[in-house]
Amino acid sequence: MKREFVLPVEICPICGAKGSFQVFGRIDDIPYFGETMETLATCSRCHFKHSEVTHLGEHEGSRYEFLITSEEDMKVRVIRSSTGTIKIPGLGVTISPGPGSQGYITNVEGVLNRIKEVLTYAIESSPPPKRRVAEKKLKKIEEMIQGRARAKIILMDPYGHSAIIDRRSKKRKLTKREIKALTSLP
């Protein structure tokens, strides 16, 4: 079940314009995870845009691990809040939350497509040695999307707002040490 709402905000907190800022929200009940709230804040004047996903249930640091083995696995749902860190050790890729980090609800393919975009940009803008590394990673991602390469995907969130939703997904609590490492990053 979904509930949607719009919050009118009189003044844009970024540019100060009146009547141009809006927050759209959607609450969704996701099986095996609980209620999530997606929000999208936009300003039609300064074009500010920010999306976020919040878990309305428990708030315990969590770690999910999922092994991608087939094309079918591309459909597995991924909830990544702005505090979630995604790791694909086999690719040497880590997506850490930065200050402008956005939250989103997607699937495994969506995560891989985001990494593809970054790598494609790196290929266009890097000198040859770095370019070759990015090209190799890009090839591996293509194989993963086609279900021809196995890879592990890890999603860690010190606030428990992120998840990989599948019955084969392994979930455990983060240790105090892991939480400290995730929250002390620059």
Ligand SMILES: [Zn+2]
């Ligand atoms: Zn604005």
